[in-house]
Amino acid sequence: MSNRKNKAPTILDVADLAGVSVGSVSRYLNGEQLRKKNRESIAAAIEKLSYSRNTSAANIRRKSSGFIGFLLPSFDEFHTGVLEEIVNQFTPKGYVVLPFSHGDQGSFLKGALEYFKAQKVDAIIASGDLGFFKSMDILQDIDVPLILYSNDIQGMNVDRVLIDDRKASKHAVKYMIEMGHTNIAILTGDLNDSTAIDRKRGYDEALASAELTEISAHNAAGNGWHTHHGYIGTLDLYKGENKPTAIFASNYFLALGAVQALEELNLKIPNDVSIISFGDASFLPFVTGGITAVSFSAKEIGRHICDFALSRITDQSAKSSRTYIHQPSLVVRNSVSRPK
Amino acid sequence: MSNRKNKAPTILDVADLAGVSVGSVSRYLNGEQLRKKNRESIAAAIEKLSYSRNTSAANIRRKSSGFIGFLLPSFDEFHTGVLEEIVNQFTPKGYVVLPFSHGDQGSFLKGALEYFKAQKVDAIIASGDLGFFKSMDILQDIDVPLILYSNDIQGMNVDRVLIDDRKASKHAVKYMIEMGHTNIAILTGDLNDSTAIDRKRGYDEALASAELTEISAHNAAGNGWHTHHGYIGTLDLYKGENKPTAIFASNYFLALGAVQALEELNLKIPNDVSIISFGDASFLPFVTGGITAVSFSAKEIGRHICDFALSRITDQSAKSSRTYIHQPSLVVRNSVSRPK
DNA sequence: TTGTATGCGTTATCAC
DNA sequence: GTGATAACGCATACAA
Numbered sequence A, B: 001m002s003n004r005k006n007k008a009p010t011i012l013d014v015a016d017l018a019g020v021s022v023g024s025v026s027r028y029l030n031g032e033q034l035r036k037k038n039r040e041s042i043a044a045a046i047e048k049l050s051y052s053r054n055t056s057a058a059n060i061r062r063k064s065s066g067f068i069g070f071l072l073p074s075f076d077e078f079h080t081g082v083l084e085e086i087v088n089q090f091t092p093k094g095y096v097v098l099p100f101s102h103g104d105q106g107s108f109l110k111g112a113l114e115y116f117k118a119q120k121v122d123a124i125i126a127s128g129d130l131g132f133f134k135s136m137d138i139l140q141d142i143d144v145p146l147i148l149y150s151n152d153i154q155g156m157n158v159d160r161v162l163i164d165d166r167k168a169s170k171h172a173v174k175y176m177i178e179m180g181h182t183n184i185a186i187l188t189g190d191l192n193d194s195t196a197i198d199r200k201r202g203y204d205e206a207l208a209s210a211e212l213t214e215i216s217a218h219n220a221a222g223n224g225w226h227t228h229h230g231y232i233g234t235l236d237l238y239k240g241e242n243k244p245t246a247i248f249a250s251n252y253f254l255a256l257g258a259v260q261a262l263e264e265l266n267l268k269i270p271n272d273v274s275i276i277s278f279g280d281a282s283f284l285p286f287v288t289g290g291i292t293a294v295s296f297s298a299k300e301i302g303r304h305i306c307d308f309a310l311s312r313i314t315d316q317s318a319k320s321s322r323t324y325i326h327q328p329s330l331v332v333r334n335s336v337s338r339p340k
Numbered sequence C: 001t002t003g004t005a006t007g008c009g010t011t012a013t014c015a016c
Numbered sequence D: 001g002t003g004a005t006a007a008c009g010c011a012t013a014c015a016a
Helices: A011-018 A022-029 A036-049 A055-061 A077-093 A106-118 A133-140 A165-178 A194-209 A227-237 A252-264 A298-314 B011-018 B022-029 B036-049 B055-062 B077-093 B106-118 B133-140 B165-178 B194-209 B227-237 B252-264 B298-314
Strands: A067-072 A096-101 A123-127 A146-149 A159-163 A184-187 A246-249 A274-278 A292-295 A323-326 A329-331 B067-072 B096-101 B123-127 B146-149 B159-163 B184-187 B246-249 B274-278 B292-295 B323-326 B329-331
Touching: A011 A022, A011 A036, A022 A036, A055 B055, A067 A077, A067 A106, A077 A096, A077 A298, A077 B096, A096 A106, A096 B077, A096 B096, A123 A298, A146 A298, A159 A165, A159 A298, A165 A184, A165 A194, A165 A246, A165 A274, A165 A292, A165 A329, A184 A194, A184 A227, A184 A252, A227 A246, A227 A252, A246 A252, A252 A274, A298 A323, B011 B022, B011 B036, B022 B036, B067 B077, B067 B106, B077 B096, B077 B298, B096 B106, B123 B298, B146 B298, B159 B165, B159 B298, B165 B184, B165 B194, B165 B246, B165 B274, B165 B292, B165 B329, B184 B194, B184 B227, B184 B252, B227 B246, B227 B252, B246 B252, B252 B274, B298 B323
Parallel strands: A067 A096, A067 A123, A123 A146, A146 A159, A159 A323, A184 A246, A246 A274, A274 A292, B067 B096, B067 B123, B123 B146, B146 B159, B159 B323, B184 B246, B246 B274, B274 B292
Antiparallel strands: A292 A329, B292 B329
């Protein structure tokens, strides 16, 4: 009886050994009520056979697949940090996280959404980056909870975990102003993204409150989040008349690009030019003696994402959308000094 | 007929609309040969219904879970790069990659393996880090192909994708010697790991060939791969009599720690001290004007891992184990100069 | 090359 | 509570 040679045991084998029906075993596996005696004998049988449930088979009958789609723009330090926390949160609860990077390519994004659809994910977690718009139609016929993080897309009835970009940027730029800077430039990100817009907005507000005028790079490379945008932008900045004594970089890639450009221009940080990066990274303490940065916790953001996702999955009743806004902090290192 | 209201379409609906049998649709999905006319009508039906295959259902018949377990020590840039490539390779083939980070904690590692077992993964890809040994017994009763990468564990009959640590280290240290250095120190990694041992070995060989003597840090923090090991180790190095003019760091975290320590000691890179990092990272060009690094391609490593994994999965016949050894290259930046 | 029928391991729906 | 059994969506012998 049962335990056919070399085959993985099924609930049938377990039921056989435990002397109950498959229905009871299934109910056991799903944590439902059953007679104590049966519960024990099933547990023993599972242990003895070292049985583990075939989730594929379960999923084809169940509405819930146990999959969580996680769409990230790239595997960089921040998004990877969020991924890690999400995996850590979901795994013990029996969910499987499917990470997918679209690499800023619209076609990949569409593929990701189709992939999630095919896998029947229970929820999608996504950074609402540019290009997302274009593929939104796919989402319509997927019909699962969507949690947006980092970048916002307005007008969608979804949960959001965002960063207080405007406020934190304003705070950071004000810090530079308090240090005595009056010529402060900004390296913006891709202005299609809400984060880029809000960080710019915070910068603007800080400047306005001190009656300073904006300096932004006329970036030959166009706006964007990558190192070379920061590099080209910074080079551009110092071609003009009004040379900045401080640079506010909208993310750490841009800051890195600025560091490279300043080095070429033989301008020292922080003696000649001060710099702040929006977004911290593990290596920032080691770049030019330490880059001062606006720091936010991927872990905390990930945790809130999971809270939202889990509650949406377990309780489908349409509550109005919720938003959590994370407050970053300024980590002061050695890249900001008083201007000469 | 068919297309039951509100339900996701199945091959049955597709077959119906295309005027063929479900068998043909299934075969179409699996890329088998079929009459051109049928192929086209099926494609049209799929398009029209925006059908996508239910992989869970497919996998249950195939007797495979479609899961690939990926065990990484941490979500750092290198391992994440490998993960990305693996996801990119496996996803279009219908597999789902389950990433799991053990964070150098033995208990997590055991949990990971149990997790993989419960999910019935078709293969496990793992960096053979310390601690792996202790949990090996679990592997015995999982019985799926294992592909080791980065760190090797000897005596196992598995496929391996490794880096030529010894050769590349030797090459890097020789480069320092050619630049005129005679006092070259090493910051080793955790000497339980094959990579740490082999990088040390390469260093030793380079030194021996020039009849130089070794300088290694008596690290109060113990050996390890993390920034603080590099930091403490470097501080230690400059307490002694025989102060090195060059440092070979066994990974980039150690290099970062060294940079920090040297800064505190007010020693300039590369004027006072030269440094090479084994392992490149996106930010290394921006640390102290550019850190020279031994560079290996996560993408290429990932690709070979997938080749091995896929062939093991599809062809279970026990071939002898294969090994691919990746040859890194030295990326010269500005952290090595001739000693004064 | 194509259609038919059976089976995969699990959950859900019934009666009991 | 529990047991029998019909789905679930797909792959795959087997037959045609």
